[in-house]
Amino acid sequence: MEQQLQSSHQLTARLRAQIAMYESELERAHGQMLEEMQSLEEDKNRAIEEAFARAQVEMKAVHENLAGVRTNLLTLQPALRTLTNDYNGLKRQVRGFPLLLQEALRSVKAEIGQAIEEVNSNNQELLRKYRRELQLRKKCHNELVRLKGNIRVIARVRPVTKEDGEGPEATNAVTFDADDDSIIHLLHKGKPVSFELDKVFSPQASQQDVFQEVQALVTSCIDGFNVCIFAYGQTGAGKTYTMEGTAENPGINQRALQLLFSEVQEKASDWEYTITVSAAEIYNEVLRDLLGKEPQEKLEIRLCPDGSGQLYVPGLTEFQVQSVDDINKVFEFGHTNRTTEFTNLNEHSSRSHALLIVTVRGVDCSTGLRTTGKLNLVDLAGSERVGKSGAEGSRLREAQHINKSLSALGDVIAALRSRQGHVPFRNSKLTYLLQDSLSGDSKTLMVVQVSPVEKSTSETLYSLKFAERVRSVELGPGLRRAELGSWSSQEHLEWEPACQTPQPSARAHSAPSSGTSSRPGSIRRKLQPSA
């Protein structure tokens, strides 16, 4: 028991020791906890101090801002008052604006109306002056025509060419007057003969020199005048050279078209122009279209059904052209047609009359005034007197037709120059077709082509007589009848009275799109042997 008591005492002592250890442990943990609480308390206080300090700074800034805003408010108040006043003023103005606008519109309308009236009356005045100017211009032109004669005749002598050969027959038989460019001398069978025309061009004259002589006629077409330019003369005398020329040295046709295009362009701000071209041929008194799709078709000249008395050719193709390039295309097209039609185009060309008809239609943009002028460029058939040299068959028939139409042309020109009441336009297709362009205010220029060589002197003599006769028919009534009798075909073959046929033009086209030719205005282009 004692043992048990002893062990129990020992156990109690161990337990007491253990409890003492726990208690000291607890005490230490308690101390630690107190320390940590102390440190936490310090942290909290520090944080509170810092937050307080920041809050104080911010508070100070807010106070300062508030003070600034207050100051601003104080300064904005007067501005706000002004704005309110302005706003109210504007509101009043907006309310009164429709009335003001109406009033302003009324006064502006009245001012514009007055200005329009002034402009109108100015325009009327200008229009009146313009019309008077136009009339004056036309009067001047007519006066010029009257003074100069509306029919002029010039001669052009071509140079001696290789084709003239050599020897006495190819010697030069034509000379000129150094002091007077309207005189030409011919040595015919040893006798000198002189002629006076309106102007004579020697072989040295250039294409441009000749064109200068016809330039004014060409431009008058833009003002609504009709013009005829003829090349007359025996085969090989240079008619086609003068009218068509070569690629390097173009003749009247191309230069005229070029001039028309440039003149029309210059006037483009005031006038609207359209230029159309037609080309026709008269062979054995049959009229045919050189630009048509059916070159064989015979055309007739008819009276316009509108009762205007104007003539027209139903079916004659008319191409509208705007540039030399368009002309190239038109004539290339016509030429292609013809080369397939004739085995010997050159010969055929020599025996037919070729006409290039250029029509210039204009509208004055400001007045609506319309003008139409026609420029007829005619390469006549060779004038040689084949019949006298004993031609037969178809050659004789051709010659008869040529002589008949050239005589008829001479008759018409003579009648016009002498201002006869009756002009025999209907005696040939050529004169009938050109009736509109030969009468009235129209102008005519005949270029008589002359071969200079000895062997051609008979034909040259004949051509120059023809030319001088055309020119010498006086304009005055006293002399009116003096020369008329000589127009019957003494030198041409006898011919029968012309059948009576006449003609408006149709078939307007724009230029075809074929290949280009180097010779615009070439309706009678001669084929080169190699072609």
Ligand SMILES: Nc1ncnc2c1ncn2[C@@H]1O[C@H](COP(=O)(O)OP(=O)(O)OP(=O)(O)O)[C@@H](O)[C@H]1O
């Ligand atoms: N002024 C000139 N300058 C240089 N050569 C010219 C001149 N006039 C004509 N010729 C030349 O003379 C030749 C005959 O001229 P062209 O063919 O023009 O005569 P034509 O009168 O038209 O003949 P046809 O009646 O056969 O048509 C051509 O070779 C042409 O080039």
